[in-house]
Amino acid sequence: MLPGNLEKVMFGVISTPVLYLAVRYQVFTHLVANGPAVAADIAKDLRIDPETTERMLLVLTAFEIIQRTRGGQYSLPEEIRPFVDPDSDRYIGGFVAHLVQETAGRVALLDSYLRHGKDAVDGSDLQPFTSLYRDDHATGRFLKAMWDLSFAPSKELAVLAGLATTTHLIDVGGANGPFAVAALQHSPRLRATVFDLPEVEPHLKETRAAHGLGDRLTFLPGNFFTDELPEGDCIAFGYILSDWPDDACVQLLSKAHRACHDHGRVLIMDRLFDESRQGPLATSAMNLTMHLETQGRHRTADEYIALLTEAGFRQAELHRSNSDKHLIVGHK
Ligand SMILES: C[S@@+](CC[C@H](N)C(=O)[O-])C[C@H]1O[C@@H](n2cnc3c(N)ncnc32)[C@H](O)[C@@H]1O
Incomplete structure (x- = not known):
């Protein structure tokens, strides 16, 4: 046996x-x-x-x-x-579809990565979102997967983030709005701007209409590597830093520091490795997926805190949620 x-x-x-x-x-x-x-x-x-x-x-x-x-x-x-159950906000069908339709096709690359290394196989210019957003159908599928993965955890993260005195949330790479919507639903006086690639705009507009959020939720198209980030008193990164290597993360967090009002905060919401790196299983599996689909990786809480500190944020706080997505807050 x-x-x-x-x-x-x-x-x-x-x-x-x-x-x-x-x-x-x-x-x-x-x-x-x-x-x-x-x-x-x-x-x-x-x-x-x-x-x-x-x-x-x-x-x-x-x-x-x-x-x-x-x-x-x-x-x-x-x-x-x-x-x-597709009617439940904990439904994971879109994410399972992403694993089979996108991730599985790349798993064969591991063999070449083992023999030659990822950089040699991918070349220096792998642009994950060029492939994921190759047409509007593929974009819609990816954003559906993000919604399924992020909306339910975001309800708890919005509470943990303590947004009562926050006025303007900037959700960097906020996709079709899973965190922005949860935050706006939790904090009636808040307004939010999703800053993301132009392809995402129609999908965010659909979410805004579906949730009746009107001008409390706006979209600003841009590229976070070539543009500055819009200003606000809370700058959020949900499943963003795990797409990129450390130097790019420091670049993004430094932009967030410039865009953040004095006494404002940055939120990192992501999977975390245990300090021992023995798990959790989903983080270990997704860490390999990140290797296949992006240029990033998963990190421990201490590794994120070191990136925050390098970018100028202070007094980092770790808030663990009941889901796979946890919150690290940095203060300006
Ligand atoms: C893994 S998804 C995370 C979505 C969402 N924040 C969440 O927590 O589920 C990464 C997001 O980053 C956006 N993105 C990727 N590259 C970007 C860039 N250069 N500038 C702006 N947004 C970008 C993608 O369009 C996508 O919405």
Whole structure:
């Protein structure tokens, strides 16, 4: 018998695509909407092949993502449901799609990276967002993944950030607004500007309309490497610094220091490695993903605090959340 951990890692090649296809063909949506059902009925309703459906459901059962009764009915455990229900704000379907549609295609590069190094394989000018934003459909998919990954954690991060006296939040690389929206919903007197690449603008406008935020939420197009950042009393970086190497992070944080009002603050919201670097698992996995898809990496809290200090921020505070995304605050 293989040790369970080894078995799960070995069959990752099966489990991730099956999870993705169950999302894509709405198998989970069916279970959420209709409750327990046998594979044949699920397949009939979704107009997909019954035998393939049954085999996939058996895989998901063995991985304990769904449950199977003796009578052959499948159902969702309570702890899994919010993450696979498209109507829940903890839904991770968009991010699973990103892993399969974007990340998986690059995994083969690891072989070349091992032999030649990332720099030699990618060349010096890998521009992650040129590829991710190759057309509006791909841009929309990426931003959907960001929303799924960030909106639910942002509700807690907006509370931890203590925005009661903040007047103008600048969300640098704020995408389609997951943190800006959570912050505006939490703090009624706040206004927010998302500063991001021009391709993102229509997607932020959609979010603004969907959440009825009017002129409290504005978009400023720009490139954070070639433009200065807009001024505000709180400058946020959510999943930004993990896309870039240390020298670029110091450049961005120094721009934030210039853009930040006196007595203002910078917020870094990102995954963190434990000081021992033994985990968490999602940070270790995403650290490799960052290597494949970006020029960045994940860091410990102390490493982020060192970057903040180099850029001129003081009195760094670490606020751990209940999600994978934590908050480090620096003061000007
Ligand atoms: C990983 S996403 C993070 C999105 C969001 N802040 C979050 O926490 O989910 C990185 C964001 O940085 C933006 N971005 C990348 N390069 C940029 C640049 N040079 N200037 C401005 N924004 C950029 C992308 O468009 C994207 O929205």
